[in-house]
Amino acid sequence: xxxxxxxxxxxxxxxxxxxxxxxxxxxxxxxxxxxxxxxxxxxxxxxxxxxxxxxxxxxxxxxxxxxxxxxxxxxxxxxxxxxxxxxx
Numbered sequence: 284x285x286x287x288x289x290x291x292x293x294x295x296x297x298x299x300x301x302x303x304x305x306x307x308x309x310x311x312x313x314x315x316x317x318x319x320x321x322x323x324x325x326x327x328x329x330x331x332x333x334x335x336x337x338x339x340x341x342x343x344x345x346x347x348x349x350x351x352x353x354x355x356x357x358x359x360x361x362x363x364x365x366x367x368x369x370x371x
Contacts (some may be wrong), residue, residue: 299358301317302352302353302356305317307348307349308346308347308349309346309352310344310347311329311338336351336354337351
């Protein structure tokens, strides 16, 4: 049986492959899932100016740049031509 590990070790988390496949920007719910936190907590952190990733306001819509999300997760170099990740 094969299991897929999740970032932040959380049921709500995303696998590394899922995070690396994200589009250029994501919504707050997706970013929260990648970070392993609930979306309500994410919105609270954004409101308090303490969300660990830069946010973009587009009218009343909040978007998170995926490259900044990768950096916050410590995986930015994997997608930006850094060392190849090991299989497995």
